[in-house]
Amino acid sequence: MTEVASELENMPxxxxxxxxxxxxxxxxxxxxxxxxxxxxxxxxSALIGNLLALTGMPGQPDNHRRIAVVCDARSGGFFKSLMEELSKLKSAGVDYRVLFLDADDEKLIARYKSSRRRHPLCTDGSSIANGIEREREMLYDVRKQAHHVINTTDMMPAQLRSTIRALFAPGEERQGLQVTVYSFGFKHGAPVDADLVMDVRFLPNPYYDPELRPLTGLDKPVRDYVLCRSETEEFQKCWRALLDCVMPGYVAEGKQQLAIAVGCTGGQHRSVALAESTGEYLKQKGYRVSVAHRDLKLAEGVDGQLINASAKPVEGR
Known part of the structure; x- marks a missing residue:
């Protein structure tokens, strides 16, 4: 069983x-x-059972999909039935967990003042402090039954996301970052969606070898030409050292998606081979990686005809 499959199996x-x-x-x-x-x-809360029945219907695309719902004081009188619904779920053998988020009163008051939103229990014109007091009384039993209580008083959003992942999807933290590595050709335009861009046009170009020109970086002769040169080996050491430095920082910041673009002149030879190599390296480091080649479909053969790109995104872990 893969690490990802094991992680999903442990999620409620x-x-x-x-x-x-x-x-x-x-x-x-x-x-x-x-x-x-x-x-x-x-x-x-009275609709939790209905939602479970709906998403668990055979033939539905979301059959047995994991569900997260928010039930809180905003639902007013409907909230009172939550404890009864939890009892029903337990009797039915539903694998569920209750997450309760809390914070100090002073912090909650400060957050409401900064957001200029009205507290849901202050509809009668009472103060925010009074609304918080009422809400604590209303949520007392739920807090006692909660499987996890997180106090967010001193937490930044990224810290809360990291804490939730550690509680509900334990395992390799870097699995939360989806990395896309793609090649491109500068002559077809620079990328606009990349977080990191690496220009590899300084490396020797297989295009000038008549035998390699009609091939792509997915073909072994081109791959060997690009990757086995001393210039590329030295570059790869530095490039991978850079990735080893910045990738953990993206994970720590709670970034969910990262695009890495590797570019050469036409997006056919050098960038393709190095995008594949970069993707393989990051997969070995435990990241979820997909590799794609933006401009490979535009590659020109010796006779000027478009080569039908055989590259498809390669899904990693």
Missing amino acids: ELVIVSGMSGAGRTEAMHAFEDLGYFCVDNLP
Whole structure:
């Protein structure tokens, strides 16, 4: 079993997110979306069973999909039935966990003042402090039943996402970062969506070898020509050292997607071979990687005809 499969196997089928207003429920839902959960915000607790039945129907595309729902004080009178619904889920053998988000009263007041939003329990014109007090009373039983309580008083959003991943998807943290490595040709335009761009036009060009010109960086002769040269070997050492330096930083910041673009003149030889090599290296480091070749379909053969690119995105872990 792969590490990813093992990680998914340990993730609960249903997560019920509750807690104090202003404690980070929206950020928590973003974290669960990144983990592949189907998320529903502000769901009346009485509808949890209906949602499970709907997503578990045979033939549905989301059959047995993991679900995260937010049930909190905003639902008013509907919230009172949450404890009863939790009892039903337990009796039915549903694999669920309750996550309760909390924060100190002073921090919650400061967050509401900065956001200029009205507290859901202050509709009668009472103060934010009064609304927080009422909410704590309403959520008392849920907090006692929660499997996990996270206090976000001193947390930044990235720290909350990291904590949720550690609790609900334990395993290699870098698996949360989806990396796309793609080749491109500068003559077809510089990339606009890349986080990192590496220009490899300084390396010897196989294009000037008549036997290699109609081939691509996916072909072994070109790959050997590019990767086995002393110039490329020295470059790869520095390039990989750079990746080893910056990649953990992206993971620590909670970045979910990263695009790395490797460019040469036409996007046919050098950039293709090095994009493939870069993808292989990052996979070995435990990242989820896909490799693609933006301009390979535009590659020209000796006779000027377009080569039908055989490259397809290669899905990594």
